Amino acid sequence: MPSITEEVSIGNLGSLQTLPDSFTWKLTAADSVLPPSSDAVKESIPIINLSDPDVTTLLGNACKTWGAFQIANHGVPQKLLDDIESLSKTFFDMPSERKLEAASSDKGAGGYGEPRISPFFEKKMWSEGLTIADASYRNQFLTIWPHDYTKYCGIIEEYKAEMEKLASRLLSTILASLGVSVEEIEWAQKGEKSVSKMGRGAIRLNHYPVCPEPEKAMGLAAHTDSCLLTILHQSNIGGLQVFKEESGWVTVEPIPGVLVVNIGDLFHILSNGKFPSVVHRARVNQTRSRISIAYLWGGPGGDVEISPISKIAGPRLYRPVTWSEYLRIKYEVFDKALDAIRIVNPTN
Numbered sequence: 001m002p003s004i005t006e007e008v009s010i011g012n013l014g015s016l017q018t019l020p021d022s023f024t025w026k027l028t029a030a031d032s033v034l035p036p037s038s039d040a041v042k043e044s045i046p047i048i049n050l051s052d053p054d055v056t057t058l059l060g061n062a063c064k065t066w067g068a069f070q071i072a073n074h075g076v077p078q079k080l081l082d083d084i085e086s087l088s089k090t091f092f093d094m095p096s097e098r099k100l101e102a103a104s105s106d107k108g109a110g111g112y113g114e115p116r117i118s119p120f121f122e123k124k125m126w127s128e129g130l131t132i133a134d135a136s137y138r139n140q141f142l143t144i145w146p147h148d149y150t151k152y153c154g155i156i157e158e159y160k161a162e163m164e165k166l167a168s169r170l171l172s173t174i175l176a177s178l179g180v181s182v183e184e185i186e187w188a189q190k191g192e193k194s195v196s197k198m199g200r201g202a203i204r205l206n207h208y209p210v211c212p213e214p215e216k217a218m219g220l221a222a223h224t225d226s227c228l229l230t231i232l233h234q235s236n237i238g239g240l241q242v243f244k245e246e247s248g249w250v251t252v253e254p255i256p257g258v259l260v261v262n263i264g265d266l267f268h269i270l271s272n273g274k275f276p277s278v279v280h281r282a283r284v285n286q287t288r289s290r291i292s293i294a295y296l297w298g299g300p301g302g303d304v305e306i307s308p309i310s311k312i313a314g315p316r317l318y319r320p321v322t323w324s325e326y327l328r329i330k331y332e333v334f335d336k337a338l339d340a341i342r343i344v345n346p347t348n
């Protein structure tokens with residue numbers, strides 16, 4: 001039998017009838033759980049109503065126990081969530097050659113391509129993504145959508161603004177659960193014109209095409225997000241799973257209008273290890289393609305150092321590190337990045 005060509009373009013995955021070897025993962029039974037979970041009442045991450053009078057305690061508990069939670073009553077207009085989802089669909093439905101016009105360059109983190117974590121895995125992931133990290137996305141939109149350019153840029157700008165507002169609100173409430181105020185973290189305060197001094201967040205549009213053998217494929221392999229926190233909008237198709245030591249892989253079932261929040265490595269460092277940065281991944285399915293939109297809220301720019309908040313009890317677990325240094329370490333050693341900045345014998 002002639003061997004099937006392994007030259008597969010990620011822009012056409014949805015048209016493949018068989019799973020190429022380069023996309024076939026060797027998963028153990030415990031590792032291969034596909035959503036929806038067989039156990040209908042299986043535990044999942046908490047759903048928190050942001051208008052609940054106990055919101056501070058609820059968020060604090062969710063951060064300590066899971067490092068992830070879902071939020072309702074978050075104030076982001078449903079129309080905006082629908083608009084960014086349909087923008088994503090329009091983009092990923094385009095022919096591969098057109099999507100490649102927005103391909104990531106070597107220089108920047110932005111653009112179209114395979115997941116950034118791909119080089120750390122032997123097998124390829126069943127997904128494609130478009131990262132919007134800085135203003136250069138505008139040129140790409142102009143090339144691919146000369147007629148709808150203004151409309152689509154408007155959606156991105158509004159989405160960023162809403163996410164930044166929500167992320168700041170989550171940060172102050174979660175810090176309050178630790179008895180800390182935002183004022184105590186110089187870089188997290190609002191600067192001039194009430195723009196946060198933090199590095200701007202990046203938006204990552206993810207697409208998981210239908211897959212002929214989902215049980216052997218991986219949409220996005222297990223990872224933690226490097227940033228402070230991630231706000232994720234998943235379309236009405238499940239696929240996201242979070243890992244919990246005692247429970248294994250737990251599916252986060254999509255609920256319309258509800259957003260998922262993940263604690264990232266940077267918040268784990270700030271909290272001096274009190275909040276786990278949640279290990280998560282995305283599985284795929286055979287009948288419906290899936291879209292997710294992640295807003296990754298980054299760290300402070302320049303030479304600002306991030307370290308565990310001194311007010312938090314216990315010896316400091318991590319040395320100070322700048323955001324850019326942390327990212328460099330992460331993309332060198334991946335899941336060992338936190339170990340690389342850990343203080344081996346903490347004394348204070």
Ligand SMILES: O=C(O)CCC(=O)C(=O)O
Nearest residue numbers: 204206239240282292294
């Ligand atoms: O698609 C998902 O549900 C997860 C996406 C994700 O983890 C990421 O973009 O970092």
Ligand SMILES: [Fe+2]
Nearest residue numbers: 223224225280
């Ligand atoms: Fe992630």
